[in-house]
Amino acid sequence: MSIAPAIPHVIDRATCTALDAADPLAGHRELFDLPEGVVYLDGNSLGALPRATAARVQRVIAEEWGTGLIRSWNDAGWFTKPIDLGDRIAPLIGAAAGEVVLGDSTSGSLFQVAVAAARLRPERRVIVSELGNFPTDLYVLESVQELVGEPGRPLERRLIGGDGIPGPTLADVLDDDVAVVVLTHVNYRTGRMYDMNEVTRQVQAAGAIMVWDLCHSVGAVPVDLNGAGADFAIGCTYKYLNGGPGSPSFIWAAERHHPEARPAITAWHGHAKPFDFDVEYAPAPGITRFRVGTPQLLSVAALEASLDIWRDVDLELLREKSLRLTELFISLVDSRLAPWGIEVVTPRQSARRGSQVALRAGGADGYAVMQALIERGVIGDFRAPDLMRFGFTPLYVSHADVWDAVATLEDILSTEVWRDSRFARRGAVT
Numbered sequence: 025m026s027i028a029p030a031i032p033h034v035i036d037r038a039t040c041t042a043l044d045a046a047d048p049l050a051g052h053r054e055l056f057d058l059p060e061g062v063v064y065l066d067g068n069s070l071g072a073l074p075r076a077t078a079a080r081v082q083r084v085i086a087e088e089w090g091t092g093l094i095r096s097w098n099d100a101g102w103f104t105k106p107i108d109l110g111d112r113i114a115p116l117i118g119a120a121a122g123e124v125v126l127g128d129s130t131s132g133s134l135f136q137v138a139v140a141a142a143r144l145r146p147e148r149r150v151i152v153s154e155l156g157n158f159p160t161d162l163y164v165l166e167s168v169q170e171l172v173g174e175p176g177r178p179l180e181r182r183l184i185g186g187d188g189i190p191g192p193t194l195a196d197v198l199d200d201d202v203a204v205v206v207l208t209h210v211n212y213r214t215g216r217m218y219d220m221n222e223v224t225r226q227v228q229a230a231g232a233i234m235v236w237d238l239c240h241s242v243g244a245v246p247v248d249l250n251g252a253g254a255d256f257a258i259g260c261t262y263k264y265l266n267g268g269p270g271s272p273s274f275i276w277a278a279e280r281h282h283p284e285a286r287p288a289i290t291a292w293h294g295h296a297k298p299f300d301f302d303v304e305y306a307p308a309p310g311i312t313r314f315r316v317g318t319p320q321l322l323s324v325a326a327l328e329a330s331l332d333i334w335r336d337v338d339l340e341l342l343r344e345k346s347l348r349l350t351e352l353f354i355s356l357v358d359s360r361l362a363p364w365g366i367e368v369v370t371p372r373q374s375a376r377r378g379s380q381v382a383l384r385a386g387g388a389d390g391y392a393v394m395q396a397l398i399e400r401g402v403i404g405d406f407r408a409p410d411l412m413r414f415g416f417t418p419l420y421v422s423h424a425d426v427w428d429a430v431a432t433l434e435d436i437l438s439t440e441v442w443r444d445s446r447f448a449r450r451g452a453v454t
């Protein structure tokens with residue numbers, strides 16, 4: 025793992041623009057259509073719009089749908105798109121060709137995979153996850169517990185603590201009754217990153233199956249699923265991969281599991297011979313069996329355009345820049361925001377950090393501070409109960425953006441403008 029160059033001790037905006045001038049990834053920003061004057065630090069929730077996306081979607085609408093009509097299932101390769109784009113996601117997560125397929129939503133894909141994982145350990149009765157996981161994962165696992173357990177006797181759930189949340193450790197809960205462990209590699213709130221190799225080893229040493237949620241990892245940090253020897257993974261493509269709102273999830277299953285895997289939903293796009301229209305289900309060989317029904321081809325088209333950008337991104341350079349941006353942000357917060365008691369919640373040890381930083385707002389109301397920032401064009405988000413989140417997408421966030429974000433934050437805190445009633449909590453969804 026490469027280590028980001030040290031951030032100089034004395035930093036001013038000119039230092040940041042000099043870092044931008046020396047940044048080998050700086051040119052990628054031009055590939056995105058970001059509004060003028062916006063510092064976009066929410067690519068960990070919804071990635072920015074690639075410039076090529078609109079034309080690609082328009083072409084699929086006009087040519088493939090409008091003119092090609094039903095012929096496009098063959099002529100435009102619609103039927104195999106989920107596999108073809110899976111192959112293009114594979115190098116970003118350390119997977120081999122033929123091991124990744126597009127799914128529907130991440131939640132649905134987790135259901136598909138977690139059921140398959142639990143069925144590989146039929147004699148075991150426990151699913152492990154974490155209290156700090158993104159809640160949809162826990163909600164999905166409740167269904168898995170019921171479906172895979174016996175009637176009236178669902179699988180048991182054990183949740184570990186971490187990220188400041190009290191609870192048992194992984195070592196505490198692992199025993200020979202644990203079938204599956206589902207963890208999110210980079211935590212959605214704190215940005216804390218697990219050691220994938222070490223955790224996978226620990227889980228498999230207990231005889232359990234390891235499932236990783238890569239929503240906050242893919243396109244943010246290098247991931248090596250095969251290197252770690254993991255079992256299954258799922259993730260979304262609308263964050264750091266910039267596939268657009270509602271772009272499809274992906275599923276990875278280690279090749280060794282393909283022949284045995286029995287996903288939750290057995291549907292026709294996962295059938296061995298879908299156009300034989302047999303009455304009986306027969307799983308397709310390989311990762312295809314995880315497919316469900318008709319792919320959302322307009323979203324797939326948008327994803328395809330964004331994946332073009334990833335063809336020539338060096339993931340080591342990406343990681344170096346990500347660490348430089350988060351380190352710069354943390355050191356500016358430390359040096360400039362100390363008077364307001366702003367606390368960095370994200371691990372300071374770079375190997376333990378994804379590509380986002382969470383701050384606790386000290387005596388200020390973090391929600392109101394974030395609304396004031398957004399009004400000033402610095403877009404991050406707030407996660408209850410008290411975290412301001414800032415995502416640093418290395419492809420389009422600059423060092424000067426980091427400077428401007430912290431300077432704006434300092435101004436908002438020192439003027440206390442956040443106290444204005446227009447920033448008070450309302451019922452917005454995100």
Ligand SMILES: Cc1ncc(COP(=O)(O)O)c(C=O)c1O
Nearest residue numbers: 129130131158208212237239260
């Ligand atoms: C870790 C994690 N898992 C899952 C999801 C969401 O899944 P879905 O794409 O089904 O909304 C998110 C974010 O929304 C997430 O951060």
Ligand SMILES: Nc1c(O)cccc1C(=O)C[C@H](N)C(=O)O
Nearest residue numbers: 068069070158212213239453454
């Ligand atoms: N997926 C989202 C959605 O459907 C609506 C609003 C936000 C989202 C997000 O992606 C949230 C994101 N996973 C998070 O880490 O908070």
